[in-house]
Amino acid sequence: xxxxxxxxxxxxxxxxxxxxxxxxxxxxxxxxxxxxxxxxxxxxxxxxxxxxxxxxxxxxxxxxxxxxxxxxxxxxxxxxxxxxxxxxxxxxxxxxxxxxxxxxxxxxxxxx
Amino acid sequence: xxxxxxxxxxxxxxxxxxxxxxxxxxxxxxxxxxxxxxxxxxxxxxxxxxxxxxxxxxxxxxxxxxxxxxxxxxxxxxxxxxxxxxxxxxxxxxxxxxxxxxxxxxxxx
Numbered sequence: 035x036x037x038x039x040x041x042x043x044x045x046x047x048x049x050x051x052x053x054x055x056x057x058x059x060x061x062x063x064x065x066x067x068x069x070x071x072x073x074x075x076x077x078x079x080x081x082x083x084x085x086x087x088x089x090x091x092x093x094x095x096x097x098x099x100x101x102x103x104x105x106x107x108x109x110x111x112x113x114x115x116x117x118x119x120x121x122x123x124x125x126x127x128x129x130x131x132x133x134x135x136x137x138x139x140x141x142x143x144x145x146x
Numbered sequence: 147x148x149x150x151x152x153x154x155x156x157x158x159x160x161x162x163x164x165x166x167x168x169x170x171x172x173x174x175x176x177x178x179x180x181x182x183x184x185x186x187x188x189x190x191x192x193x194x195x196x197x198x199x200x201x202x203x204x205x206x207x208x209x210x211x212x213x214x215x216x217x218x219x220x221x222x223x224x225x226x227x228x229x230x231x232x233x234x235x236x237x238x239x240x241x242x243x244x245x246x247x248x249x250x251x252x253x254x255x
Contacts, residue, residue: 065241067243069245075247076232076245076246076247076248077232077234077245078245079242079243079244082241082242084241090241092242093147093244122187124189126243128243131176131177131236131241132176132177132196132236133177133194134179134191134194135177135179135191135234135243136191137181137188137189139187139188140187140188140189
C-alpha cells in the first residue's frame, strides 16, 4: 500500500526555470491539496482539487499552476520559479468532504 | 475565511510531564484534525476529531464544537513527542483545510 508519494524529494533550480512537483496517491481519494511550509507561516494552502478536472485556488496560488487529469495525480507547476518559492511543499489527499487528510513526505525546493 | 489560533506557540517540558495544547477556531467546522510534525518533517495524523473526545495511548483530544475549541493532551511526555503540533480545520460547507501556526514542543530528557 504505497499511499501518497511525492517526487522529487529534493530539487534545486534556478530563477526563471519551470519546475513540476509530482504527487501520486493510490487510495482513489477525491480531494487533493498542495501546501507550502515556510518558517513563520506554518502550512499554507496553494491549490486544491475536489475531483479530476476540478481545481480551485487556496490562500497563496500566485505563481503556481495545477492540473488533475487523473484522480490519482495532482502535479504542481512553478511556471517561472522565483527565490520566494523556496520552500517545503506538501501534497495531501482526503477521501471525502469531511474525513481524515493524509500527507505525503514533502518536497524540499531551493530556487537559486 | 476561518481563523485558527493555537497556543502556546512554544513549550518546553521535562520528560514525564503532562501538557495541554489548545486550538481555537473562528467559525463552525465539520472537520478538525491534530497532526504531529516530527523533527524529520513528516506530518503524522494524530486525531480526526470534529467533536467529542478520543484517546490513543498517552494522547487524547477533545473538541467542543459549540464553543469553537479543541484540546490536545499529552501525558507522561517522552523525548520522541518533540516536534510541532498542528491543528487543522475545515469550515462547514467548505472543502479547504486550514492550519493553525502550530505549537512547537521540546521534551528534555
